[in-house]
Amino acid sequence: MFNHNISIDELTALFLADTPLIDVRAPVEFTQGALPGAINLPILNDEERARVGTTYKQQGAEAAVQLGYTMISGSVKQDRMQQWLDFIRQHPQAVLYCFRGGKRSQITQQWLKEAGIDRPLITGGYKLARQFLISTIDRFHEKHRLLVITGPTGSGKTRLLHEISHRYPALDIEAIARHRGSAFGGMGIPQPSQVDFENQLAINLLKLSQNAQTNPVLVEDESRHTGRVCLPASFFEHMRSAEIIWVDEPVEARVNNIFEDYILATPIGQAHQIRKATTFPDLVGKTGATPYQQALALFDQYAAALQAISKKLGGDRFQEVSLDLDFARSDFENKNEIRTNKVWIEKLVKYYYDPLYLGSLQRRQVNPCFKGSKQAVIDYLHTRKAT
Template sequence: MRRIALTSVADVFTLPFDEVIDVRSPSEYAEDHLPGAINLPCLNDEERARVGTVYVQQSKFLARRMGAAMVARNVARGLETVLADKPADYRPLVYCWRGGQRSGSVALILGQIGWQVGVIEGGWKSWRRLVQTALYETPVAHRLVVLDGNTGTAKTAILTKVAEMGGQVLDLEGLARHRGSLFGLAPGDVQPTQKGFESALAVALARLDPTRPVLVEAESNRIGVLRLPPSLWSAMREAPRIEVAAPIDARARWLTRAYADVTADPAELHARIASLAPYQPRETIAAWHALADEGAFEPLAAALMTEHYDPRYAKTKLRQGTPAARVFASDTLDDAAIEDLARQIAAMLG
């Protein structure tokens, strides 16, 4: 069994192992895990709670004996299913919460098969410390360029196209699984936890070349329920800002396309409109509900932008103090226009 000490977030890109196995409980894994890790819990949540209760209320010996039996059964199940087709030269890297008994027990069994097993020194806690150091204790070294523009200017689509053209981008909304604003969460989807978001963000930043500019979409310091680390938010506020501009009708058409998943569900659409009630007069909310009932989605999008989103967006901190370094204007936001805008921006980034 080989013990592996992680020294930076970027270490996960060069680990000499075939697979990373998180042996913690499903709830621990769901909260956060190393990028690409699979979950083969040696104790599930209910089993972990039972062992912990015996450990505290009866004896350490009984708890360890009970836990050992559970671990053996769960590892056997994993060997007969997920790991059943692994070859003789398989190299798994195992970790638990702090690199202790759980990962050690699993590694011992896997090692007896003949596999070259590694265990992460310090477990998930060591990974979490690296993420916190990268995001909260280290200034952002990347040359950020902020892509700004009113709601409906297809910024996310442009960001994606720039990436396809070879530009460096940081897709915060993609990492947060949220399209911004109260309409941003896709129906039925959930955002990652704060810790999970931070792990994904730290990995995304570590993959970027700090000598090349990085395009990032203008955001507030929150995306849905998730918070941006202060160092990144500060770097975004200080970064040069470029802006996409388009007329309201083009933006309304774009939003109708982009949020078709929301408009396809009348109950969901009305719930999103109702959530704006604390910010708008009752008559305005009623008018928006009426447009939704009529299926007048482009007029609804235009009303939402002119009466709610544009005035609020104009007050964001990223917009105050300095004008945009450059404005990219388009009369339409169809696929060809988005391609052209992305090409211009990619050329500017170099």
């Protein structure tokens, strides 16, 4: 008898435990969206799935199933079985799923059973689990309040979330989106697909629900879009109707925060440290030094991001900031100097981000329950009564 398969009522426990998942759908399906924690070990590859689908349309279900068994036999079957077995030996709690919990996961389950491995599958498959996760997002507002941390660019809002997370449950949307939310906000790694972003957001909300019995959940003020991904409408509306705290830091502090995040904590800062510790002439112009290559590529990305906002920035100011960025790059290449990056960062804050952010807050008629420095906000949150 098979292990008890996973019903919709058991999905919360499944996701809270970060259960390893085997997605036996074709790679094209997996790329479009998958459950967090899943590895793609398909029973049919993309070409095989297409052939089975065509046969199903032309000849019916029985012929399609027979074709599948014919294609996945002999060494092909052995190879795919071995991949499943290897993964399960490393992750004995693994659970299977396909799109609807139908033939593909059932056949995988049967073959594994014949090999002496008994693993459950998700009843209803990816489709049902996806509906469950979307419902988790849509219904989060029914039991949990949000407390939104706002403030101009560079105020240290994300850092504040992490520093206070021992006192309040906190949601880092930028970490889930793998993007800081601005034209310069790419983190050097690909963003998730929209579906994967929503799925991971739902998992994070499930986990926060376990720790948010009284306190509101803290979240940074974000626009609907973070890079190329978009917050679900229900959650965004929940954010917009939430109580707000305003972090108010001076420009100098904000420029330093941005410098740390976008220069020191990037390949630019890494290459700077390496070059300080190495004979300087040996590294100048050596594109074979990986951190150095990455640093120059990041300067290119910043120049492209600046170009992308050139119309909003205005022609004269765009030229001014571009020259400052070029000068900072030249200082880095020729003198291993990185502090001159603060010049273009400060101008970008004053010319572009402050008018953009503060204008948005004014249009929304934001009325914060508290406004103060980052440390004052932390002190306020420590003394705020849980409700």
